[in-house]
Amino acid sequence: MLLKKSFSALLLAAVVAAQPIVAQENKAILNADAGKHVINKNIYGHFAEHLGNCIYNGFYVGDTNKVIPNTAGVRNDIIAALKKLxxxxxxxxxxxxxxxxxxxxxxxxxxxxxxxxxxWWGGVTEDNSFGTHDFLNMCELMGAQPYLAGNVGSGTVQELIDWVQYVNNPGTSSPMSTWRVQNGRKDPWNVSIWGIGNEAWGCGGNMKPEFYANLFRQYSTYAAGSSNGVKMFRVASGANGGDYNWTEVLMREIPSSLMEGIALHHYSVIRWEQKGPARDFTEQQYFATMRSALHMEELVTRHSTIMDKYDPAKRVALVVDEWGGWYDVEPGTNPGFLYQQNTVRDAMIAGVTLNIFNNHADRVRMANLAQAVNVLQSVVLTNKEKMILTPTYHVMEMYNVHQDATMLPLQLTTTNYTLGNDRLPAVSGSASKNAAGVTNISLVNIDANKPQSITIDLRGGTFKTVSGRVLTSKKVQDYNSFDEPNKIQPVEFKGARLNGSTLEVTLPPCSVVVLAVK
Incomplete structure (x- = not known):
């Protein structure tokens, strides 16, 4: 009997030891003097596709429009909003x-x-009134670098060569630059960021990685040779989510002298065949979406590990140039236009995803939220002359303090957000120090029901003040509408207390907080 009890006790101990350790409290260590890598501002990039009402009836209303204030057809209010972003x-x-x-x-x-x-999107007829000049001039208005995606699927090498020469060659130095001058633009735009195709594994041609790798080498060679001295940042069409073989083949077959970046696409989707509503979703659907969003950590880590094998010096950037939440379209809208409302759930996706990118700043050096206006996880929604800023917009604006700042290691231990028998880490975070010496800490509590208190041990510096802003709402389903455009927006945060080298923070349910510690 005693032997049986001893064996049972050992068995129980072994079972307990095998279970994951659940943190009893949220805590973190911030090493303010241990920063090595800069958070590249290009992590905070955006995406504007000819899709639904993103370009036409979004950015572009036409240069004859007398109702909506515009510059050469591009809405002035959108430009102002994106400049602030x-x-x-x-x-x-x-x-x-x-x-x-x-x-x-x-x-x-x-x-x-x-x-x-x-x-691809709705079968609509477009008149090509928004083209290269319109886009590149729009980028100049907002102070953004253009990222041009070249046509590999149905295009030619010569077509890409001509485009590079058209936008980058000076004066009348080539037939293409001469044509540009004739079309009203004397000075080149000097575009450096170029995508060599898009989703070559799918809509970009259903290619095998070995075939695309050879095509990339060809296109990349001639694109660089036509750039007239502009330093090219060439992005290869990368993996769909967890297709690690795709990354393996491209890193093995493409020399780093021809490739500056390799893409990765991942959307926060419950299930592709049944994505669920953008607004009236259940907590179970919210939980599943956040599980998908947090999967970005594994994707970035594993793709980076493959890249490290071939590129230990980290010359090639991981470019997550499509990310965000994807749901069913709003009822009554064109299913090919991908128009969806933007709720507090989307703010949670943005917060945790940007934290992941910040924390992997050594390899992730560019990313693009999909998309900027009226499509998927937009930062701006329009309805004729009206325009609203979404919760995602406000998170991106709060987080822009991290742009080109030095990433600070944040060792985080978190409790769980539980729903039934499922659990997710409740708190996400990242930190940086800017050129002025201010330490900025971004924290997200994805728990839809419970506040989370966190204690942060500040090391490697002397801190005297803390201030911040918070974005939250009563329900994770809340959103800004054209009737209530300012329902959700950042406000002053009063839930942080600094006591010597200890920072104590209480995060409301489903909230994003950005703190400035000086």
Whole structure:
């Protein structure tokens, strides 16, 4: 009997030891003097595809519009909003659209441009009134670097060579730059960021990685040779989520002298076949979406590990140039337009994802939220002359303090957000120090029901004051509407207390907090 009891006790101890340790409290250690890597501002990039009402009836209302204030057809209110957001780069024209887009159809006199059918998104006919000049001039207005996605799927090497020369060659140094001058632009735009195709594994041609790697080498060689001295940042069409073989093949087959970045696409989706509503979702659907969003940590880590094997010096950047929440379209809207409302759930996705990118600043040096206006997880929604800023917009604005700041290691231990028998880490965080010496800490509590208190041990510096802002609402389903455009916006945060080298913070349920510690 005693032997049986001893064996049972040992067995129980072994079972307990095998269980994951659940933190009893949230705590963190911030090493303020241990920063090594800069959080590249391009992590905070955006995406504008010819999709639904992103370009037409979004950014672009036409230069004859007398109702909505605009500059050369581009809405002034959107430009002002994105300038405040400090958008560092903007990707265009796609997406899937990029590999059916022929740029020469979108330059020259607008009344002579051929129309095209957008076969990917809604089958609508576009008149090509928004083209290369319109996009690049728009980027200048907002102070963003353009990120041009080249057509590899249905285009040619010569077509890409011509585009590079058109936007980068000075004066009349080439037939393409001469054409640009004739079309009204004397000085080149000097575009450095170029995508060599998009989603080559899918809508970009359903290619195998070995085939695409060879195509990339060809396109990349001639693109760089046509750049007229502009330092090119060439981005390879990377993996779909957890397709690690794709990254393995591209890193093995493409020399780093031809590739500055490799892409990764991941959307926070419950299930592709049944995505769920954007507004009236259940807590179970919210929980599942956040599980998908937090999966970004594993994806970035594992793809980075493969890249480290071939590129230990980290010359090639991981470019997450499509990310965000993806749900069913709003009832009554065109299913090909991907229009969805933006709730506090989307603020949670943005907060935890940007924390992941910040914490992997050594390898993740560029990313693009999908998309900027009226499509998927937008920062701006429009309805005729009206425009609203979404919860995602406000998170991106709060987080822009991290742009080009030095990432500070944040060792975080978190409790769980539980729903039934499922659990997720409740608290996410990242930190940086800017050129003025201010330490900024971003914290997210994804728990829809409970506040979370966290104690942060501040090391490697002397701190005297703390201030901050918080974005939250009563329900995770809340959103800004055209009737209530300011329902959700950042306000002063009073839940942080500094006591010597200890910072105590109480995070409300489903909240994003950004603190400045001096």
């Amino acid at each position: 400090k958008v560092p780069n903007l990707r265009w024209p796609g997406g899937c659209f990029a590999d059916t887009y022929h740029w020469k159809d979108g330059v020259g006199p607008k009344d002579k441009r051929p129309s095209l059918v957008n076969v």
